[in-house]
Amino acid sequence: MRIGLLSQWFDPEPGPAALPGMLARALADRGHDVQVLTGFPNYPTGRLADGYRLARRLDEADGPIRIRRVALYPSHDRSAARRVANYGSFAVSALVSGTPALRGLDALWVGNSPISVALPMWFARYALRVPVLLHVLDLWPDSVVASGFLGTGRASRVIERGMAAWCGAMYRSASRVAHVSPGAADLLAGRGVPRHKLVHVPVWADETLGVRTADLRAELGIRTDQVVLVYAGALGEAQGLDSLIDACARVGDPRLVCLIAGSGTTEERLRRRAGAVGATNVRFLGQLPRERMPALMATGDVHYVSLRRGGMSAYTMPSKVQATLAAGRALLVAAEGDAAAVARDSGAGITARPGDADSIGDALREVCDLGREKLELLGQAGRAHYDRVFSVAAGADRVERTLREMVEWPGFRASRRRPRAGG
Structure with a gap:
């Protein structure tokens, strides 16, 4: 044709x-x-x-x-x-x-x-x-x-x-x-x-993300036994990231490290909130150059997707869902509707109730209990699902x-x- x-x-x-x-x-x-x-x-x-x-x-x-x-x-x-x-x-x-x-x-x-x-x-x-x-x-x-x-x-x-x-x-x-x-x-x-x-x-998604590259763990001083959760993207009201900060503060497992990369209207508020609630396991990386994103993707053992409840969230598919699956990394999805369904159907994800710090905290503890090796297996299942569907x-x-x-x-x-x- x-x-x-x-x-x-x-x-x-x-x-x-x-x-x-x-x-x-x-x-x-x-x-x-x-x-x-x-x-x-x-x-x-x-x-x-x-x-x-x-x-x-x-x-x-x-x-x-x-x-x-x-x-x-x-x-x-x-x-x-x-x-x-x-x-x-x-x-x-x-x-x-x-x-x-x-x-x-x-x-x-x-x-x-x-x-x-x-x-x-x-x-x-x-x-x-x-x-x-x-x-x-x-x-x-x-x-x-x-x-x-x-x-x-x-x-x-x-x-x-x-x-x-x-x-x-x-x-x-x-x-x-x-x-x-x-x-x-x-x-x-x-x-x-x-x-x-x-x-x-x-x-x-950009399928070159599936090609493993050097990560940022050594540069950021992250130990090999620590489990890294990455959120990369806009820091705005629609993402509802306040509940992630609160959840991280409630998780006492020393293995958990949360990296937040990006910028937006709520960035300063989120930084202040992390200090106020004692979320010392959260690090803000700011807006990284585009060429460093593959390394950040490789750094995360699990990647966070979040949408505030209501509005378009039930039928929105954030592009980071496909990008994470293509990269062969695990997902933690705090959203309702289609994004959460992909996390479940792919076998790559853990879900939590959006905006609910207790639910997200439980998911973070599950991530730590799984450990890096089992999260790697979830990522492999996600990549297989990506190849079939996305x-x-x-x-x-x-x-x-x-x-x-x-x-x-x-x-x-x-x-x-x-x-x-x-x-």
Whole structure:
């Protein structure tokens, strides 16, 4: 098949922005002709990646994969105006300068975040008559509201309703709508997406994390008998990390070491809380450079995933779940819904009630009792589960199968043969 990928984010951008590139290579390895439409790389710094100069468009190749890059306003900070400029400029530029590269496709995969990507998506769907698989990587407007980016007040509610209507139009135009966690299916169905359109396609992770590297234990003065719990990520209200601090203070086992890496709005409060409650087994590492993350992943015997109860937590799948499984490390999940289910189903995890310091403390004691060798076995089970369910190979299989079903659906083939109006 001639398959297109439409995503504002693509290699060499790191982290979650690298996931479309992994899919593109997996599809190309299966013998498909792959065309990518994306922007100039500027994530996460908001500055163009080395070796790139902004232009109206740039065509390049990555092996057999053809890439059309289009101009955008580089930005990735907290300014709402600059973020809108970044999203909107890519959407308009992709529509004007990018969509010619999508002509002649059999099917198009679209990463839905940001939702402004709808402009080139709708052109491909209605003008070029290409069936679309819309992959809901982030639930809008939910994720924007939860981040606090919109603020509060009447204007924010109007924007939220507008985003919801925009997303509804995207869902209606797509031939299939892929969701990354099981719980999101009911949510999307409740928003009017027909069940026959919905398909579960979990998101993969950076699989190089599974390649063991030197850890930070010696550098941090951690003994070989000590069990290390790592939390790496945003330090915000949604993560509910206060209960982790309280739980660590209640665990007297000298083997437990908790490392917290990252930054965010609650960082200073968490530091003060650790001092106030006597959580001497908690160490704050701050924001580590991205290149040190594999070493931090290797340092943790078990990795902590936490979501405050309510809101989006029941159907949110934090990316660190897949990353931890891919790295072959054990999980401790203090969350409800899909993330907790993965911890149980994979055999890699221990679960606790979110926000409940006593429950989390019991889980920490269980971690210490298991010890490093048994936690290693949990991690191996997690990696096997990742390969079966979350790997890029498994994801590419699901995407390929769905795209083929879209192309072969008799109703869509008939619509492509129908003459255009005035044609």
